[in-house]
Amino acid sequence: MNFISVLSCLSLLLAAAFAQQAQPCVVPPLMNGGFSLMAANGLVMSTGTITYDALGQRMRVRNYGLIGNQTFAMDQLMLFNKKVYYEIDWSNLSCTKKALDTSFIPMQVPADAKLMGQVFLGSSSSWGMGVLSNTWYGSLPQNGMYMSVFTEIGCIPMTFMAYTPASGWTTVSTFNWVLGNTNPMDYSPPSFCSKSQLMETETPDTVFTALESLAMKTKKEE
Numbered sequence: 001m002n003f004i005s006v007l008s009c010l011s012l013l014l015a016a017a018f019a020q021q022a023q024p025c026v027v028p029p030l031m032n033g034g035f036s037l038m039a040a041n042g043l044v045m046s047t048g049t050i051t052y053d054a055l056g057q058r059m060r061v062r063n064y065g066l067i068g069n070q071t072f073a074m075d076q077l078m079l080f081n082k083k084v085y086y087e088i089d090w091s092n093l094s095c096t097k098k099a100l101d102t103s104f105i106p107m108q109v110p111a112d113a114k115l116m117g118q119v120f121l122g123s124s125s126s127w128g129m130g131v132l133s134n135t136w137y138g139s140l141p142q143n144g145m146y147m148s149v150f151t152e153i154g155c156i157p158m159t160f161m162a163y164t165p166a167s168g169w170t171t172v173s174t175f176n177w178v179l180g181n182t183n184p185m186d187y188s189p190p191s192f193c194s195k196s197q198l199m200e201t202e203t204p205d206t207v208f209t210a211l212e213s214l215a216m217k218t219k220k221e222e
Contacts, residue, residue, distance in 0.1 A: 022118055022134045024109040025155035029054045033177035039212045041168035043067060046074075050174070051186045052107050057081040059107065060186040061211070076210060077189055080105055084198065085210055086189050095193035099204035103141050106160050106172070106207055109150055113138045118152065133158060140164055141206070162208055170208045 032051040037044065046065020053059070057080035064073050075088040080102045087096040104110065113136040122130030132152040140146055144164035150157055160172040189196075 022115050022152065024111055024113050024136070025134075025150060027052075027054055027108055027150075027155050027157065028179050030181045031156075031177055031179055032181055033174055035172055035174045037063070037065070037170070037172050037211065039167070039170040039208065044212055046072075048074075050107075051181055051183070053181065053187055054108070056187065057102075057105070058187040063211070077187065078207070078210065079187075083204070085205070086193055086196065088190060088193065093190075093192045095189065095196040096199060097193070097196040098199050098210070099201060100210065101141065101204040101206045104146070104206065106146070106148065106162070107157055109136055109148070109155070110138055113148075116147065121149075121158070131158075142166060164206070164208065167206075167208045167212055170211070 030053055032049065034047065035050055036047045044065060044067055046063050048061060048063040048065075051060045059078045059080070061076045061078065062074070063076070065071070075090065076085055077088065078085040078100060080100065083100050083102050085098055085100045087098070089095070116135040116137050118132065118134050120130035121133050124130050124132075133149050134152055135147060135149050137145070137147045140162060142164050144162060146160070146162040148157065148161075149159045156177050157174050159174070160170075162170045
């Protein structure tokens, strides 16, 4: 009986240890919040808002920032479920429709992500002084790599870093997340986008090249 009891205790301990190991989590189905972005190896600095629908695989990004000494405003609707995104220009009521590579969505923890570690952001010395978070990493298409930080409780995205040879380094920090969406129209393109034709490109844009597209256009024009 003693031997069986020892085996039972060891089994319980192993099960508890496995349960405590962080697993790739699932983000809340609907969220909206703010973000700051540095991209194109420092060429682009911006801040804005994100609304995200994990169920419908849709994201709206409104972005305001600097490219060198120039300011810009960008409104993008990314429809991962349809593999397209829209760049919306409210100043002249125009729309550009482009192909979107959906192999990686930074708002989610990929199933094949590897755990780098679990740490407290802030302090664990007293309640409310820190946030327990998990850092994940993995590879991206086109010889890229990423590292992302999500909260242990709630699976809320916090920071994200990525590198691809084509777009360089991209760093995104998020904040002020609220669960739920207040405006379902965020995920529908404006009426003046209805006649937009899909722009032909050699390869679809990723989330990163999409966020940097205005910067790349400005850099080419200089």
